[in-house]
Amino acid sequence: MFAFNYYTPTRVVFGRGAEAQLGGLVAAAGCKKVLIHYGGGSAVRSGLLDRVRAALEEKGVAHAELGGVQPNPRLSLVYQGIDLARREGVDFILAVGGGSVIDSAKAIGYGLANEGDVWDFYEHTRQAEACLPIGVVLTIAAAGSEMSSSSVITRDEGGVKRGYSSDLCRPVFAVMDPELTVTLPAYQTACGCTDILMHTMERYFTNGGNMELTDAIAEALLRTVMKNAIILRDDPENYAARAEILWAGSLSHNGLTGCGNDGGDFATHGLEHELSGMFGVPHGAGLAALWGSWARYVYRECLPRFVRFARNVMDVAGDGADEEIALRGIGAMEDFFRGIRMPVNLKELGVAPTEEQLKTMAHMCAVAYGGFRGSAKRLYEEDMLKVYRMAAE
Ligand code: NZQ
Numbered sequence: 001m002f003a004f005n006y007y008t009p010t011r012v013v014f015g016r017g018a019e020a021q022l023g024g025l026v027a028a029a030g031c032k033k034v035l036i037h038y039g040g041g042s043a044v045r046s047g048l049l050d051r052v053r054a055a056l057e058e059k060g061v062a063h064a065e066l067g068g069v070q071p072n073p074r075l076s077l078v079y080q081g082i083d084l085a086r087r088e089g090v091d092f093i094l095a096v097g098g099g100s101v102i103d104s105a106k107a108i109g110y111g112l113a114n115e116g117d118v119w120d121f122y123e124h125t126r127q128a129e130a131c132l133p134i135g136v137v138l139t140i141a142a143a144g145s146e147m148s149s150s151s152v153i154t155r156d157e158g159g160v161k162r163g164y165s166s167d168l169c170r171p172v173f174a175v176m177d178p179e180l181t182v183t184l185p186a187y188q189t190a191c192g193c194t195d196i197l198m199h200t201m202e203r204y205f206t207n208g209g210n211m212e213l214t215d216a217i218a219e220a221l222l223r224t225v226m227k228n229a230i231i232l233r234d235d236p237e238n239y240a241a242r243a244e245i246l247w248a249g250s251l252s253h254n255g256l257t258g259c260g261n262d263g264g265d266f267a268t269h270g271l272e273h274e275l276s277g278m279f280g281v282p283h284g285a286g287l288a289a290l291w292g293s294w295a296r297y298v299y300r301e302c303l304p305r306f307v308r309f310a311r312n313v314m315d316v317a318g319d320g321a322d323e324e325i326a327l328r329g330i331g332a333m334e335d336f337f338r339g340i341r342m343p344v345n346l347k348e349l350g351v352a353p354t355e356e357q358l359k360t361m362a363h364m365c366a367v368a369y370g371g372f373r374g375s376a377k378r379l380y381e382e383d384m385l386k387v388y389r390m391a392a393e
């Protein structure tokens, strides 16, 4: 077991109609002016944005607005947001949307609270010293950014997608009403479920320590998400299933399922960020398309964990050599992904990278993490290329 430092400062206000408490939460933050940040239109169409404005106005909280965040959020909009927020004298950012909106809000928050170019943080050339407070009204269960320390931004030129983590950006509060997620297209719901599973699996498949309690929480979370993802595939308006998934999304990435281990593997995430940076695919779908190839490449080096996963999570029964059980567990996970209509290779994802593009992604991924990534097995550039090639076959 590793020592750990578990920090989750985010107040979670969860349940039907939770957004009714929004005005009070923002007013309690003691801010003068709020930037309402949102995405490409779902919050406008659903009427949520109107309700958010009304909640602030009711409490006499002034606000400015910036919409237009696209999935895999762009640095150019972050710069616009920093300029706007400076001009407007904003001192609090309210993200209304999913991971992309929240991450864009976090980047704007860093940009306002620090001198110089905010992209430096994402290139890891220096550390942020502060971040404006962030509040969240969450509309999709997926990235877990509503409680996480990370944000992921794509620089427009060259599609360079990079993450930056610091406790400074952990949101002050997250309003989470499962009903707000009912308008999600089935594909986005499935992408979100995949990302949630992956945040826990990235921490579960490690060679660096574990705790019985953390493993048990992780396994329960994985089983719960899989069960409810199937329910939502068949019954998208099922409130109870929406609620299970929404809460799982936060717990999957707020650090809870990493307590006592070495921080996890996260190689699939590293590989996926290059993929969605280059091809603009949804993050969850990109993860599903890569995971099986990654798992088959690394499982021998982390065999006890893969066997445990097969038995405890995927319900693989019967006798067999450990390798066989592990492979059956991997296959069962891929069957699950297919069952929620997620791709399990790049062809199914709808991208056909050239060999040059595969090499570029492997190179950029290796550079992004200082040469290697992974705990189940350390992947160097040549390993990353092999995993990409397996996924592209
Ligand atoms: O832009 P709008 O119109 O709102 O549409 C969005 C978007 O097209 C739509 N959507 C969201 N809520 C909706 C809705 N449509 C209908 N009804 C609703 N209630 O869903 C689409 C996807 O939204 P997005 O915010 O991109 O999804 P997600 O939460 O999956 O975020 C993905 C981003 O987060 C990053 C990913 O790399 C990606 O850039 N990640 C952030 C992490 C973090 N900060 O901790 C960790 C993750 O591993 C991940 O890397």
Ligand code: ZN
Pocket (backbone or CB within 6 Å): 143, 195, 198, 199, 269, 283
């Ligand atoms: Zn993710």
